Amino acid sequence: MRYAFIGLGNLGGNLAASLAGAGFDLTVFDRDPAQRARLEGAGARWAASAADAAAGADAVLTCLPSPAVSEAVLDQILPAMRKGADWIEMSTLGRPDILRLAERVTQAGMGVLECPVTGGVHLAARGEITVLVGGEADLFARHRPAMEAMGNRIFHMGPIGSAALIKVITNMLAFIHLVADGEALMLAKRGGLDLSTAWQAIAASSGNSFVHETEGQLILNGSYDIAFTMDLALKDLGFAMEFGRAFGVPLDLAGLTTQTFVRGRSAYGGDAQSTQIVKLLEDALGTDLRAPGYPARLT
Structure with a gap:
């Protein structure tokens, strides 16, 4: 072959x-x-x-x-x-x-x-x-x-057509989880918790997700380097919203996440790392989410 x-x-x-x-x-x-x-x-x-x-x-x-x-x-x-x-x-x-x-x-x-x-x-x-x-x-x-x-x-x-649908569903969930993980880590930081211990506790809890385990580490490092851009995230979220309209499913969380990524692209550019969506919250509150010992890229 x-x-x-x-x-x-x-x-x-x-x-x-x-x-x-x-x-x-x-x-x-x-x-x-x-x-x-x-x-x-x-x-x-x-x-x-x-x-x-x-x-x-x-x-x-x-x-x-x-x-x-x-x-x-x-x-x-x-x-x-x-x-x-x-x-x-x-x-x-x-x-x-x-x-x-x-x-x-x-x-x-x-x-x-x-x-x-x-x-x-x-x-x-x-x-x-x-x-x-x-x-x-x-x-x-x-x-x-x-x-x-x-x-x-x-x-x-x-x-x-079946794979296109499930791929968009998985990406939609990943972007929702990413925004949510940023908010969770910020709550931990502003609440006085050690961020590294908080990350580990979340990873061992019912609140864990694949995004938390992977992209969460890049947030704590500060590199945000997931090799996936804001433009690509918005492309996939756009597909999700199209599916929602086609199938009559109200995608409230996906809609809010799309708006957040529009703001992220406006702030950092379409070529910025999609994980930098969390930086919107860091910049708004003047509080970074850094912790030692986390990688700049996933291997």
Whole structure:
């Protein structure tokens, strides 16, 4: 099975490296050559363009920052892909986007899987990220070995569009938890508690969350470096609000969290770390949430 991987950012670069490191026949491309040495060292081939990477591949994986970029790359690779090849989209797209793009691919005589991932860049670097799959069962079975090289928990959610929904749900919860964790840590700090002991107590309590265990450490360090931006957070929250309107679900907490992230982007810029949303509260109260012994990045 010959794979191509296009989109080697914070997340995609780690996913592609896991594939190459597992011995898959892999060709890669990104407009930024920063990942070239790493991936060639792992055994991948560097292509001259997205179309060159796709030519001759049995499946093309893409991991890109927005639906618009996914569509632009699909415009480049679709004419180069051979009949019977598969497109595996690992970006986070809205359900209408993946349904529309998947229709283009199937009409061209190719298969489609949507495989967004969740868990964070640090888990992708360890090959331990969670993979959420939407698409036909036979296509999922065909490419499951590649999924297992990139992640250690694989969920087939159903037909195309199913993975887009669950990925947005998981991200919506993560952003809500992030804002809540900042408020909880601030209560602890202003209430006179030792922040490190408070973090540990929360982690051992019914109030614990994955976000508290991971991003909470980056808040206490002060780096906020989760390798995920305010713009990306607002993209995903926008998808969540669209689902809420489509399915008639009032997303009160998601709506408030979206407004908070709009303020965060206005204060710190769209390229700021999403974890810096907690800095809004720190700045408003003139109180930082630092504690010694916590990492600047997750490993």
